[in-house]
Amino acid sequence: MKPIKFSFGRPVSPKHFYDREAEINRILLRLLTIKEGVKNDVVLIGPRRVGKSSILSYLEWKLLKKEILPICIDCEGLDLVAFLKVYGNATIEAQINSLKLMKKFGERLKKGFTEAISVMSEALGRLKAVEVGTSLQEYLRFRIEFDKSTFHKVLTNEEIETLFDRTIELPNKLDKKCVVMIDEFQDTTMYSFSRGDFHANFRNKIKYQKNVAYIYTGSSIGMMDDIFADPKNPLAGGAEIIYVEPFDRKTSIEFLKTRFNDAGRRISDNSAQYIYNKVGGFPLYLNWVGLRVCDFVRENNAVKLNTMKNVYREILSPKSPIYHMLEKQLIKLGYKTQNVMTCLAMGYRNPPAISKESNVKNIYVYLDRLQKYGLAIKKDSQYDLVDPILKEYLIKYK
């Protein structure tokens, strides 16, 4: 049996990663200067499901091969204290994994509070300073004490400040050059920190670091633009913004042809064009369609246009995981925001018409919000939804 390389549901592994050559080269050119002690930070901004986390996974693999330590943090849903603990754990994990000193270390570290303390204690006892470096040893000692003494209690401002200082400076103290990758960075916007604005404090802490470069990503496009491109924000101008777009027509069609060919199925130009016209180059949708088509078409057979049409119809049925993914995303939004989105999906483009049709008065509040979340774009005073499948979903169900 030939290998099916369509992959769905998680950031893709480097083995399943397709193209993004221009983005990868541009990012590496900047991040790799950290080898010379020169910091060129990068921000990746793009809508949901476009492939940002997959780019981070691929970079992680590339950086390891270049003797740079990647430290990966996902901020989704974390408050400040959880963010700092995850940050510290990710740094410990990266360093210990890179030295291949303890098996399954990272997995155990993520298992919960008591397991995390015991795994940190085990690391401290087993590893010599010459192996992990004195800074990591000191941090392990600090964290074990800190986690034990603050268990079951609300942290004081002073304790949070100490955790912040010790954690954010740790990567710079390791004996390796590092790249800290922070996914879903817009979730840090709400952090309230006793010393003042979180981003201002973060920037002050990292700005003179010589051993660490940073890459941030986020899908709430407007919020990410505010953080990194609004001169009022302390992090603005501190990192180069790279927008991640869906695959273009040519790449999408080549992707389908290559992957179907790998899987021993043939696909005509017509069928590939049909799917691209429907899903618009979002790699997640292309992958799911590919995977589902392989359920119906056996190896050594051609994919018929009709099969493509049936699978496309299924994408929005409650049987498909994409349906549930979209439901989950919409449930977090209020009903007025959803109404406005439905009008956009139906083809209303200018604010007065959207306001009239959706019966929402202060329409710009909602349109701004949709832009901030990366769900809508504005062009020449007209608004549109970014994701063609979300559009179809709203037309069908709302």
Ligand SMILES: Nc1ncnc2c1ncn2[C@@H]1O[C@H](COP(=O)(O)OP(=O)(O)OP(=O)(O)O)[C@@H](O)[C@H]1O
């Ligand atoms: N370069 C790629 N090659 C092949 N498939 C990809 C690629 N990038 C993304 N995908 C597909 O798209 C899906 C979503 O990718 P990923 O999780 O990286 O997106 P994301 O932008 O981080 O999404 P979100 O904003 O929801 O976190 C993956 O599960 C995979 O199916």
Ligand SMILES: [Mg+2]
């Ligand atoms: Mg992601």
